Amino acid sequence: FPVATARATVPVIHSGFELVALDSNITSYSKTYYVETFIHDMPGVENYYILYGYLSGEYIGLDEEGEEYTEPFSRRVFPYDELISDKLLDGASIPKNSSVTMGNGYMPKTLSFILFSIDSHYYDYRQSILALDNLDIDPFATPVQLYSNIDNAHGIFSGYSIYEVAFDLVGLPTMP
Secondary structure, X not given: OOOOEOOOOXXXXXXXXXXXXXXXXXXXXXXXXXXEEEEEOOOOOOOEEEEEEEEEEEEEEEOOOOOEEEEEEEEEOOOOOOOEEOOOOOOOEXXXXXXXXXXXXXXXXXXXXXXXXXXXXXXXXXXXXXXXXXXXXXOOOOOOOOOOOOEXXXXXXXXXXXXXXXXXXXXXXOOO
């Protein structure tokens, strides 16, 4: 068998993440939470990120007999997994904002974020997957070759680091 070789660099754990604003709008039937964040990019280095956000807490509802029950829930803040590149934003603060709407029975207790710093190999692989998925939309598109960084084989060898931060929503002050 031929020898397969590959190289990857594990990115440094990037803690330059900031929750800028958290606001909510409550109506008689729903709650909407607005989240504004920044990823403060490290200048002079090619950086790639994926940011996940979750609201977690308890759902309070009524069962078939009218008895109250609670069950845990977790709801994504960002609707899809966006690949973020600093190619045009080197050293800048990269905004990532979203909103989540849920029924009044949901009681969020924690807002948590997971920032993945990914290497260029994983970024290029995911971009080729997205280009492949877009072939379904345009039947006349140019065929896409999946990215691979393994010599004498197919696939990717890559690295990532994770920065996690959580905010307790129960102890936040409320406005009158």
